[in-house]
Amino acid sequence: CAACGACVQACPARHSIQNGQHIYDRAGCNGCGTCAEACLFGALELAGYEMTIGEVMDTVRRDAPFYRGVGGLTITGGEPTLQADFATALAAAARAEGISVCVETCGYCPEHALLTLAAYTDLFLFDIKETDAARHKAYTGVDPALIIANLRALDAAGQATMLRCPIIPGFNDRLEHMEGIANIANTLSHARGIELMPYHPLGQGKAERFGLTPNKSLPEHAMPRKDVEALLTYLQTRTDVPVKVG
Numbered sequence: 001c002a003a004c005g006a007c008v009q010a011c012p013a014r015h016s017i018q019n020g021q022h023i024y025d026r027a028g029c030n031g032c033g034t035c036a037e038a039c040l041f042g043a044l045e046l047a048g049y050e051m052t053i054g055e056v057m058d059t060v061r062r063d064a065p066f067y068r069g070v071g072g073l074t075i076t077g078g079e080p081t082l083q084a085d086f087a088t089a090l091a092a093a094a095r096a097e098g099i100s101v102c103v104e105t106c107g108y109c110p111e112h113a114l115l116t117l118a119a120y121t122d123l124f125l126f127d128i129k130e131t132d133a134a135r136h137k138a139y140t141g142v143d144p145a146l147i148i149a150n151l152r153a154l155d156a157a158g159q160a161t162m163l164r165c166p167i168i169p170g171f172n173d174r175l176e177h178m179e180g181i182a183n184i185a186n187t188l189s190h191a192r193g194i195e196l197m198p199y200h201p202l203g204q205g206k207a208e209r210f211g212l213t214p215n216k217s218l219p220e221h222a223m224p225r226k227d228v229e230a231l232l233t234y235l236q237t238r239t240d241v242p243v244k245v246g
């Protein structure tokens with residue numbers, strides 16, 4: 001930021017220059033983006049904007065030559081089921097044009113939202129963050145019972161899933177958790193695979209950009225490769241579902 005003050009002129013209610021420093025007050029910001037347009041130094045960025053189904057599909061169609069029969073539309077977030085009606089309409093529109101649809105979800109949502117979406121979805125990328133219920137509650141704030149019930153409901157409906165498992169050193173990089181993941185995968189009929197997703201610290205910088213306080217309890221560095229390999233190797237001995245590192 002060059003402290004030029006252009007954003008202050010664009011939106012004096014939210015921006016100010018104090019002691020030569022740019023101050024941004026997020027409270028009450030309606031996300032119109034006028035200040036970001038006024039900033040010639042690229043210091044402000046509008047993250048997220050509203051689109052219609054037609055506008056999203058225009059973008060999806062532009063990428064169609066790259067799909068080559070294996071790619072398609074991935075609806076992710078945030079959490080797509082928080083906008084379940086939009087996500088379902090978008091998936092239906094893509095399917096109607098023969099574009100395959102993948103949905104990434106944390107699974108913590110009403111069952112009907114997932115099952116409705118499933119009618120137009122080829123694959124769910126389904127988060128499994130922690131298989132110990134007490135730890136899951138402590139780390140995420142919610143009980144995992146609904147998440148697991150939703151995963152089983154999708155499986156019972158014949159829906160293909162890929163279990164996506166973020167691994168964070170000091171939190172869930174335990175063999176018992178790998179055992180828990182295997183136990184879940186082994187009871188599913190349509191699990192296509194398990195993807196271990198080792199921690200990296202890039203999210204910390206992203207949190208700062210959104211005005212959030214970075215979580216100091218998280219590691220500063222990416223997870224060492226040898227630690228990832230050890231968990232991968234163990235998990236592969238506990239299940240026949242294909243496991244890979246994402």
Ligand code: SF4
Pocket residue numbers: 001002003004005006007008022038039040041042043044
């Ligand atoms: S954020 Fe951009 S427009 Fe605002 S003071 Fe800094 S450089 Fe100028």
Ligand code: SF4
Pocket residue numbers: 010011014015028029030031032033034035036
């Ligand atoms: S996005 Fe709009 S409301 Fe928010 S700070 Fe910028 S100009 Fe003001």
